[in-house]
Amino acid sequence: MAVTIIDSLHALPADVWDSLLPNPQPFLRHAFLSALEDSGSVGGRSGWQPSHRLWCDEQGALQAAMPAYLKQHSYGEYVFDHAWADACRRAGIAYYPKLLGAVPFSPVTGARLLGDAQAAGQLLAALTAGLSTEGLSGLHVNFTSPACDAVIGACEGWLERLGCQFHWHNRGYRDFQDFLDTLASRKRKQMRKEREQVVGQGIDFERRAGHELTEADWDFVYQCYANTYHVRGQAPYLTRDFFSLLAERMAEMIRVVFARQHGRPLAMAFSLVDGDTFYGRYWGCLAEFDRLHFETCFYQGMEWAIAEGLERFDAGAQGEHKLIRGFEPVITRSWHYLCHPGLQAAVAEFLEQERYGVRVYAEQARSYLPFRQSGEV
Structure with missing residues (x-):
């Protein structure tokens, strides 16, 4: 052979x-x-x-x-x-x-x-x-x-x-509050305050699976994704066509969080799932808001993982800021x-x-x- x-x-x-x-x-x-x-x-x-x-x-x-x-x-x-x-x-x-x-x-x-x-x-x-x-x-x-x-x-x-890396583990939580109840009082208050700050800026969120997304949605997803590279003077690794092809071939594994302010699209977080894990992959925003990244990429993903009964949330490489939000080394x-x-x-x-x-x-x-x-x- x-x-x-x-x-x-x-x-x-x-x-x-x-x-x-x-x-x-x-x-x-x-x-x-x-x-x-x-x-x-x-x-x-x-x-x-x-x-x-x-x-x-x-x-x-x-x-x-x-x-x-x-x-x-x-x-x-x-x-x-x-x-x-x-x-x-x-x-x-x-x-x-x-x-x-x-x-x-x-x-x-x-x-x-x-x-x-x-x-x-x-x-x-x-x-x-x-x-x-x-x-x-x-x-x-x-x-x-x-x-x-x-x-x-x-x-x-x-x-x-x-x-x-730092991964979050769903220990059979019924909902996000159930997770918060496992935290020390000061950390619990801090996390609630972060989420309230985002809501106080008039920002709301929508979660959609791959089969629910249109090509216009994918245009926005790519615009946000590419912007995370452009602001650093870099070219994005992935092309726009990649996202459409992935939607055609494995839509059932795609999860996207959209952030909007008064109906205006602001940001997105693109993730994939399998039988037990929620994989946070790409994020991007078109305008900066306090705590928007943490809510879009972490807290929304935690809630989605709990709702789908997934055991683990892998939010990607690096990021010590994940520790105080419950992501374990x-x-x-x-x-x-x-x-x-x-x-x-x-x-x-x-x-x-x-x-x-x-x-x-x-x-x-x-x-x-x-x-x-x-x-x-």
Whole structure:
């Protein structure tokens, strides 16, 4: 058996690819990844060249796969290796192109080696063995699930990197007030005050699922999304077509919160859902208002997750401001295989220290959570 490389998911029927998925998470579905390709969000001059890796048996049946991309830069990954690339440049070592197993622009933990563990391990071994032949500096696999960690961790030469995100957990709450009742009094009052500030500015909200949205709605969603990049002088990663394609292919997983003031659209938060998780992805506003971001992106999402009986709210990367709103620290993992021995040794030393720091940070972050302690009112 040998690795097969495809430069588009359309080389495979959707049901064949999706049959390898361990759960219904939206980001790994053929519909999501192909929408990135078909919309031009990846490919072309984006620096994300689809290079998906397949492992088939002797009869040609697909046994394992990795969603993968040839990268000419490190943007849109949310695992930051720019310093490694800079060190290579100074040392005269080529860092790009590199191979990345990931979901573009999506810092969401999930399966990256698809299929059963034995076949996935064989695919991984073949990939690392062929890196030099392909002229690649290494293989990076970001935001891996525990099952993926087990496969990669059993292989030699891989370096583990830790990160920290903040997720909110629905502990069987009946409604938002039920959640508030678990908080310390001062934090509870602070959260109520934040929400009242938004209402006091004449802002109201509407929640709509994907099948309820029109192309005019998607125009507004994209305008808000793109504005978050434009105000920083950057180009948005995703194209307008991506949102329409996603609405065609997986509308049942889309959730959008709209904020309006006296009927005038102000802001939106775009999210996806699966069987147990609410994934907050993109937000944007056309005018700034006090606490609008927190209400649109966090509190509305919490209420929606409670209403749908979802267990977890993953609101994306970074954001220590999430802590005081009940989002708890969660360790994330990525794995890195570097071909150059000197680079491998230097990064290994750095990551050993970084892992310790991340664990300490995550533990210390828990002290900022707003939950009521035993004996508190």
